[in-house]
Structures are given as structure tokens and as C-alpha cells.
Amino acid sequence: MPVRRRRSTALAAAVATAAALGATALATVGASTASAAEVPLQDYELTWGIKQSYRTYVGMFGTFTTSEGATQAAGNGAFTFTDGTGSYDPTDHTADLAFQGKLVSASAAHNFEVTLTDVRFDSGAGEITADVTTVDTSGATPTKEGDDVPLATVAVTREMTDMATTLTAEAGEYLGSAGYGGAAGDPLTVVQKTPPTTEPTSGPEPTTEPTTGEPTQPGSPDPTDDPTDTETTPGTSPGTKDPSPTASTSTSPSGSPSASPTEAAARGEIADGTLGWGVKESFRAYVVGPIAKGTVTVSGGATQAAGNGAFTFKDATGTYDTDADKLTASFQGAVNFKGHESGGTYGLDLTLSNLKATLDGGTGELTADVNSLGTQTKGVVLADLKAESADLSAAKNVITVDDMAATLTDAGAKAFGDFYQAGTALDAVDLSVALSDDAQLPDGDGTGTSGGSAGGGTGTTGGSGGTGGTGSTIGGTGTTTGGIIGGGSLASTGSDIPGPALGTAAGVAVAAGAGTVVAMRRRRTTSQ
Secondary structure (H helix, E strand, C coil), X not given: XXXXXXXXXXXXXXXXXXXXXXXXXXXXXXXXXXXXXXXXXXXXXXXXXXXXXXXXXXXXXXXXXXXXXXXXXXXXXXXXXXXXXXXXXXXXXXXXXXXXXXXXXXXXXXXXXXXXXXXXXXXXXXXXXXXEEEEECCCCCCCEEXXXXXXXXXXXXXXXXXXXXXXCHXXXXXXXXXXXXXXXXXXXXXXXXXXXXXXXXXXXXXXXXXXXXXXXXXXXXXXXXXXXXXXXXXXXXXXCCCCCCCCCCCCCHHHCCCCCCCCCCCEEECCEEEEEECCCHHHHHHHXXXXXXXXXXEECCCEECCCCCCEEEEEEEEEEECCCCEEEEXXXXXXXXXXXXXXXXXXXXXXXXXXEEEEECCEEEEEEEEXXXXXXXXXXXXXXXXXXXXXXXXXXXXXXXXXXXXXXXXXXXXXXXXXCCCCCEEEEEEEEEECCCCCCCCCCCCCCEECCEEECCCCCCCCCCCCCECCCCECXXXXXXXXXXXXXXXXXXXXXXXXXXXXXXXXXXXXHXXXXXXXXXXXXXXXX
């Protein structure tokens, strides 16, 4: 068992004492004894996503579970660990913090379970550590445990926000892919939560503080900072430094004059409109990643956001009734997903076109024509929709419904070759329709391409949520047919998709992808 690099119990006692005394006690300590003792810190949060492609991989084949104070951002986002306590060394200008929270990533298909606890950040060492346990749920290999495992090195900044990280060889060992060692991780942010406004006071604070003449080291708190001050504490940028370059608050389009001189009728024909939908981020990443090695192509007026992003379908037609909160809108454009090429034949070739959204009182359906390996089915109900509000009232003759939850239907699951089960959450849907010819739609095109494609080829990155590597080998000594695993193992060299404890699961590695290919090939054989 590795030796745990635990901090002294005296420090823990000091932190507890400082918390009991309150913020002014910390201010006094910082002003009078900064050169003689470490200053206790508390109420910090650490946010880190580990690596986006790792989250995509786990999201495709398993789940993340957070508990004991840890949380995960929506959309398979980054993780936040809370209740950070530790110390600030005014001599070395460094912070050392430990956080509460438990993160478990698990996949029944690939027989692994990885647990992270006791996450720590040391700005002096410039590293993130955690206690890590990796379990092969098939029992083929022993459980691996490590205390204070260095997961990433950190390019520390004074503000301690969006700090660049580099994954370690140990991270690759515990997360299941040697290719992670030396790879860029997600950015790291460490901030102090806003302290209570009802903190006790014991008198006026000093108006001046002694200056030490020491230069502030990059990546470290200023020695004159009060660690309880949220504007100058480590982890938070001073309020007057590096203002945000964005100026959206002063140039909000809401202040522009109305786009239409007259209000449209309560019901009638839709003049125009757009629908924004990414289908599912992990599916886009899978198609262009090192397993399917495929492409995503838009056509017919549809566009795709840069970085293998979401799609926008245009030129809406249909009807609306704002009094009854009903809407039916059809959109132009198509998107094709193609991958698992073998000898000029594709195991995955799926096209979605003629998308249509219907809403009635805040709920509805998203349908499309589906062409899978040359077999077309019209009007397939891909997803059930649920808006945040039932209200479909128009503003400046435009009805906008953003962030509609989309849940895969039984028919949708079959359209994807049972790649995902019915009930799976798909990407949210954004919809805007114009009720008059002169109404102005929101600009949803971004910087996407029209009629272009995003491709994986030899395992190139798939942009947001994409998996990269440099052409990893799938199947080992087994055989492959259109990307279906025939045996062997998932090679880790050069691969950004981890395969911890595949063992006996090698025959079903990338099970979801194999399910798609098998199902789609069956359909084609049947149709022939």
C-alpha cells in the first residue's frame, strides 16, 4: 500500500479553529503573523473535467456518479468538488487545499469502475492529486488502489481560474489508457465561495498593512491579501484586473427597435424558422473518432457548428396558434453519419432529413425521415420533446423555444440500430420561428459550415467531445468487419479511448458501436 502524504493533524485543528473564530481572526493572523505561520483557508471549490474525451467515452459506454459533495455540470460537463480547506503559506505564496466529494465512473459493458476521492490541489507543487481505486468488475485483474495519486500537473496562475493541466502517466494507468500520459487535460479552476454577509466582527480592521517588499510570484496569492476577501483571495481575480472582453451587457440586442411594425395574428402560417439540434454529442464524437473513423456531413441547407458541433436546420414552414400554445414546423436540410468503412462498404451510413417539430402545451415530438444503409423510413418519431414552459407567445413576431429536453423514443432507438436505449437523453433542441416575413430570427448559424463535413479519418480529433489519438488499433489479433470487434484487445498506444480491465469483455468492446453495425447490416440484408 503506498504511503499517504497526509498533512498534519495540527493543520486540521488550525483550520477548524480559524473557522470557529471567523473571518476577522484570519485577517488578524494575516496582518500580524504572516511571516510566522500558515494562514488557514476554507470554503473553496475546485472544478475540473479531467479530460473531455474521457467524459465522452464514459458517457457513451457507462455513467458518472457524484456524491458526498461532488457534482457534475449538465450535459456531461466538468466536476466540482466542494468544502475545500487548507492553508496559505505567506512566505512561499502558495495554497494547499483538500476537497470533499466522490466521483465514480463505471461501465458494465467494459467491466470497469474508477473511484476518485480526497481530491487535492497544491499550487506550490503545481499538481492535482486524489485517492483512486480502479476495479475490474469481471474479476479478471486485481483491484488497484492508490493514495494521493498525481493526476495532473497544473500551470498555476494567480487568479487560479482556467489553469492549463497536463495528465500524468499515473492518470493514464488508473483511467485505463497509457495514451493519457502527457496529454492536455481540461482546465482547472479553484475559487472561494462567497462568504456569508452576516460574519461577526470584532472591531475595525487596520486601514494599512505592512508591506514586505517581496514580489508576488505568478500563480500565488499576494502576501498582503486577506484570504477571506473574495476579491483578492487566491482563486478569484481582483475586481479591477483583466476585465472581461465581452461587452454583451452594453450591446444587448433587446434594446434594438422592434423588427416588425405590426403584431402577427394569434394563429397562422409560419414564415421562416430554424431548428438547432446536435442529435447527441457522444454519437458525433464516436462517428469521427478512432473506432468508427467516419465523417459527419450536412447538406440541403443545413449547417454544422465548428468543432464537430451541433446542426442548424432552416427554412421552416408550418402553422402556429399562440392562444392554444400549439406549433408544427418542418425544416430543410439533412445530416449524414458514416463510418466503419471496410473495402468501400460502410457498416454505419445514417441520414436524417426533413425534420419536423410539433408542440402542444409544452410537450411534443421531433420526427425525421431516416435512411439507414439505403433503406428509407419516412416520419420516424425520433424523440419526445418537453419545453421549459408551455407558453408559445411571440416576441417581435418570433416564437423562440430553447433548451427543450429531447428523449429517445422506441422508434428512434431502432433508427439508431439500438446504439442507445429508448429513454436516453439526446441533445437539447432549440427552435425559433418567424410569424411574419419581416420578423428577425436569432442568428443560430454560428461559424458552422454548409454542405461540409467533419471527419475522423485516421483518428483525428472530433472537436467538442471528440475522441482523438493517432489511429489506434482496434481488435488486436482478432478480426474486424466494418468496425465490429472480433477478438483481441483495445490497444492503448496512441489511443485516447481508455480500456481499463477489458479482459473478458474484449469480445464486446465498443459494444454500442458493434450493436449499431450488426443491426444496420441485418436491416440491409433483410431489405435485399
